[in-house]
Amino acid sequence: MPLDEFDLIRRYFTRATPGAALGIGDDAALIAPAAGLQLAVAADTMVEGRHFFAGADPYSLGWKSLAVNLSDMAAMGAAPRWFTLCLTLPAADAGWLADYARGLFALADAHGAELIGGDTTSGLLAMSIQILGEVEPGQALRRDGARDGDDVWLSGPTGAAALAVRQRYGELALAAADLAHCAERLDRPVPRVALGRALRGLASAAIDVSDGLAADLGHIARASGLAAEIELALLPQLPLDPAVQAVPGYDLARLAGGDDYELCFTAAPAERARIAALGAELALxxxxxxxxxxxxxxxxxxxxxxxxxLPRAGFNHFD
Ligand SMILES: [Mg+2]
Incomplete structure (x- = not known):
């Protein structure tokens, strides 16, 4: 029996929302940010064929569609609180929806983010999430705060997701264990929310690496009116068989691959010890x-x- 829109929402997406004054079910949700805090608002859309392959695992899609939004909260130093979901579906497939919802809520619960509304439509598979978080006025990590002489930091190795994409296009033949690692990074990225929160008052600027490290650091450089220099030898190596370092395009994947969802941030050299301690504390x-x-x-x-x-491809919005 086909499910209608209201059955769908009730069955898979309606949950208790103790952090909202009114959750799913009315024309709009009602929320009250804590007194004195600013709302941080971001949105991200994923479309089949553009952001993920046809037939992608629905649990991973549920996870990733929220992860990319949580990553934007992390990049602002904001605490995620609420989100809305607009789902466009070719068909109301109960098994697909159950798995999508499991992936979505696994990550939502881990971060205390509540689904408070949204919409469902029929059409080509796409999902759009808008997220709202809270941050203290003046504490948000913006792109325009870097200063001349600041260090540039990265929260972890980049390039794995890009290598997984290349393998799926048949351009690489990674060993099974390496492919498993790269596919995990592509399909279920871990947003660095705790790091973003801890960088308030410590980092001078921050961005999450979605388009590629060099391009995203370029956004900080442009917004801050500065240049950025990366030393290739300082980039963390991926935890893969060292043979992969000889694969054509390995460095390009680390510098311009995208879909990494690590944080790139700047900080004064005087903060090196505090940042090292933070890395140890968060195991990053x-x-x-x-x-x-x-x-x-x-x-x-x-x-x-x-x-x-470097080849121009992937670097056109460098500066
Ligand atoms: Mg971002």
């Missing part, structure tokens, strides 16, 4: 990968200090 391999300088654009230097000649 925080790596200092470069510095902010006067000028514009992003430069990547090789081990000999020479600027790396």
């Amino acid at each position: 391999p925080l790596a200092r990968i470069g510095a902010m300088r006067a000028g514009r654009g992003v430069t990547v230097r090789d081990a000999a200090g020479q600027p790396l000649a």
Whole structure:
């Protein structure tokens, strides 16, 4: 028996929302941010064929569609609180919806984020989430706060998701264990929310790496009116068989692959000890990968200090 829209919402997406004054079920939800806090608002859409392959695992889609939004909260130093979900579905498949909802709520529950509303439509598979978080006025991690001489930091290795995509296109033949790691990073990224919260008052600027490390650091550089330099030798290696480092395009995947959802942030050199302690506390391999300088654009230097000649593809919005 086909499910109608109201059955769908009730069966898979209606949950208790103690953090909202009114949750799912009326024309709009009602929320009251804590006194004195600002609302941080972001939205992200994923479309089949553009952001994920046809036939993708629904649990992973549920997880990732929220993860990319939580990552934007992390990049702002905001605490995620509420989100809305707009689902466009080719058919109301009960098994698919149950798995999608499980993936979505697994991550939502881990971060105390409540689904308070949304919409369902029929059409090509797509999901759009708007998320709302809270942050203290003046404490949000913005892109425009980097200063000349600041260190550039990265919360973990980049490039795994891009390698998984290349393998799915038949361009690589990673060993099974390496592919499993890369596919996990692509399909179920872990948003660095606790890190983002802990960087309030410590980082001068931050962004989450969604488009590729160099391009996203370029956004910080442009917004801050500075140049950024990355030292390739300081970039964390992926925890894969070292042979993968010889794969053509390995460095390009780390610098421009995208879909990593690590945080890239800047901080004064005086904060190095505090940041190292924070990495130990959160069990994250925080790596200092470069510095902010006067000028514009992003430069990547090789081990000999020479600027790396990189293909233009993937780097068009460098500066
Ligand atoms: Mg972002």
